[in-house]
Each structure stands twice: as C-alpha cells, then as structure tokens.
Amino acid sequence: MKLKIAVLPGDGIGPEVTEQAMKALNAIALEFNHQFSFKMADVGAIAIDNSKTPLPDKTLEECKASDAILFGAIGDPKYDNAEGDIRPEQGLLKLRKELGLFANIRPVKAFEALLEFSPLKKHLIRGVDISIYRELTGGIYFGKKETAADGSYASDLCEYSVTEIERVAHLAFKAAMSRRKKVTLVDKANVLETSRLWRKSVTEIAKSYPEVALEFLYVDNAAMQMILNPKQFDVVLTENMFGDIISDEASVIGGSIGLLPSASVGEKHALFEPIHGSYPQATGQGIANPLAAILSASMLLEHYGLYDEAELIKEAVEKSLKLGITTPDLGTKHEGITTSKVGDFIADFISNPSDSNHNFSNIHIGQSTII
Ligand code: IPM
Ligand code: MN
Numbered sequence: 001m002k003l004k005i006a007v008l009p010g011d012g013i014g015p016e017v018t019e020q021a022m023k024a025l026n027a028i029a030l031e032f033n034h035q036f037s038f039k040m041a042d043v044g045a046i047a048i049d050n051s052k053t054p055l056p057d058k059t060l061e062e063c064k065a066s067d068a069i070l071f072g073a074i075g076d077p078k079y080d081n082a083e084g085d086i087r088p089e090q091g092l093l094k095l096r097k098e099l100g101l102f103a104n105i106r107p108v109k110a111f112e113a114l115l116e117f118s119p120l121k122k123h124l125i126r127g128v129d130i131s132i133y134r135e136l137t138g139g140i141y142f143g144k145k146e147t148a149a150d151g152s153y154a155s156d157l158c159e160y161s162v163t164e165i166e167r168v169a170h171l172a173f174k175a176a177m178s179r180r181k182k183v184t185l186v187d188k189a190n191v192l193e194t195s196r197l198w199r200k201s202v203t204e205i206a207k208s209y210p211e212v213a214l215e216f217l218y219v220d221n222a223a224m225q226m227i228l229n230p231k232q233f234d235v236v237l238t239e240n241m242f243g244d245i246i247s248d249e250a251s252v253i254g255g256s257i258g259l260l261p262s263a264s265v266g267e268k269h270a271l272f273e274p275i276h277g278s279y280p281q282a283t284g285q286g287i288a289n290p291l292a293a294i295l296s297a298s299m300l301l302e303h304y305g306l307y308d309e310a311e312l313i314k315e316a317v318e319k320s321l322k323l324g325i326t327t328p329d330l331g332t333k334h335e336g337i338t339t340s341k342v343g344d345f346i347a348d349f350i351s352n353p354s355d356s357n358h359n360f361s362n363i364h365i366g367q368s369t370i371i
Helices: 014-032 045-051 057-064 089-098 112-117 162-177 193-206 219-228 240-254 291-303 307-323 339-351 353-360
Strands: 002-010 035-040 068-073 103-109 129-135 145-147 154-156 182-187 213-218 235-238 261-265 270-274
Touching (some): 014 035, 014 068, 014 339, 057 089, 068 291, 103 162, 162 182, 162 193, 182 193, 182 219, 182 240, 193 213, 213 219, 219 240, 235 240, 261 291, 270 291, 291 339, 307 339, 307 353
Parallel strands (some): 002 035
Antiparallel strands (some): 103 129, 103 261, 261 270
C-alpha cells in the first residue's frame, strides 16, 4: 500500500517520540512491502517561531494532501501567558476543526507487564480494555469566547448540535459491536442542557444497535468509577472536555501517560497522536517514552486495514515492556535505555521478531546487536 503521511512533530519531546514512530513505520514498510512517504511540517510553538502562526497554511495544505497525519506534541511554556490565537495549542485545535476530525479514539489498556506501575491495585486493573470516544470539534472548546476589555469577566460557551452528537455516537456504537457491546455515555445531564441533548440523541441512536447495552454516568461519578472499577467500561462515549479529562485520568491505569495513543478521525482525514503533552522539561534528554507515539502509528495502520502490521507493532511494544526495554518513567530495569533505543528495539523486533526473541533472555543493553 502507498501512504502519504504528513508528519507534524511539534514541540518539546514531540520530535523525538515521532522519530521513533517513523522508525516503526519504516520497518513495517520494509517488511510488508508498503510505500510510506513522509512530509514534515511545523505546528505549535515551533511554527509560531518560524512563521508567526501555530498552524501555517502550508502545514494545513500538507495535511489535506496526505492520507494520514502523524502528530507529536504541542506546547511551550514560553507561550503560557500568550493571548488568543498565538498559543501553540491553537494550532492543534484549528487543525482538528479544519480537517473535521470529530472523533477522538483513545484506547486504554492495562499491560500485564506494567500492572506494578499503576498506583491502582492490580486486581482492579488487570484486564482493563477501554475505548474512549471523545467528541473533538465541538462543545466548550469551540463555542464563542469572550473576555471583557477590562478583564473583569470571561465566558466560554458550550454548544452541541444533534448532528455533532450523532456522528461520533455512531462510531462508538459500531466499535462496541466488535467489542464487549457496551457503551457508557458520560455527561452531566443533571445540570447541563447540552448533556441532556446528548442523552436524548444517543438514546435514539442506541435503537439501531439493539445488541449494545447503553449506560449513562454523570462525569463526576465516572471520574470515581474509572479508579474504583475500570473493568466495568467497554466503550466510553463523551463530549470534548469531559473526554479530555477522563482520558488523562484513565491513563493512570496503564501505568504511564507515555503509553496512550489516539486516533482523531473525520469523514476525510485522520490524525494519529499520543495523548501526552510536549513535556518541555524532558526535551532532548532521551527520557521521553516513545511508546504512545509508536502505538499511534499502529492505530494509523489499523485505520487503513493493515491489521497484521498494526498487530506486529503492538507485539513489539509488549515485548519491550516485558523485557524492560523502556524509558525511566517505567522504571530502570536496564541502564541507559533512551527514547531512541526503545525505537530501535521496536524497529528491530518488527524486522526480525523470532530472531530477536531468541536473544532477549541474555540481553546486554548497549552491546546486543538488537539494540
Ligand atoms: C489533548 C490535549 C489538547 C486538548 C490540548 C493540547 C489543546 O490536552 O489532546 O488531550 O485539550 O484537547
Ligand atoms: Mn488532554
């Protein structure tokens, strides 16, 4: 398969983790005879520095002309107090809106090898497998924003239309059909009009998926349930801001936020990005966990129906976790495992899974041929 991929590494650790995702994709291309071409483009703080805007037209054009977008991370503390459109994050929000990426899919899994790493008790998280469907181009993120000239008042409007709710809900129900057939709608319908509209619209849609059980949960309760009993969740469907918050919370189950990938999809375009931020303090130190970026590349392949390829990346990731070939956020089983070495390991596994397997038991980091 030929795929044109726009690569937007962004800020902070974005470039270094994205590089590892590209290594994985290159290894896949080689192994499975695909042609993946990459076009790099600026977004976020780096784009502000270079072109005075967080999303240059050139970048947007590049994305529109591509089959998929691989995104790193965005944000730089030097713009923390910047106003309005000049914030790096605005680049990502605009990109989501312009490309119509209305559904953000965030899988949350407890990896067996990492159960120790979660602050949650093992018996609570073992076997957790959740897919969060977060609406991505509506709600309070995109409603009218106002600040009084004298700074004494500010407002963010939260709006949803039935169409906006329905399109992401359909995707969530379809996903549930091939999973454990349960959708939990997370909202605040006891207080918010928009949430009441979500309940009404989603209840209607559920009628077309009679095999899928639909449950409702207020977001405050959902936040608690995510920690108390995460195994109860299969597909979680929610609006933009609740999804942002709940998915960060859910990342604790996996043991590190550096493990969670995501796919943002619309009718025409698809973007793949780790859910973590730009972690500016770690930039260039080789300590950033590239697995979320690498798993995002796996989601990209899945999106194009390349299931064996996607699976092989996941296997490689599981192997690296099992062997402790991981960055320090997941402990230091071996010394000196950098972001780049994790990427090399994953690419090596892809090129030679059985051979690498053979060497794994006596691995000497830094000396082994597979590193
Ligand atoms: C995310 C991020 C973004 C969001 C920021 C960077 C605008 O936190 O993708 O979850 O809030 O959606
Ligand atoms: Mn977030």
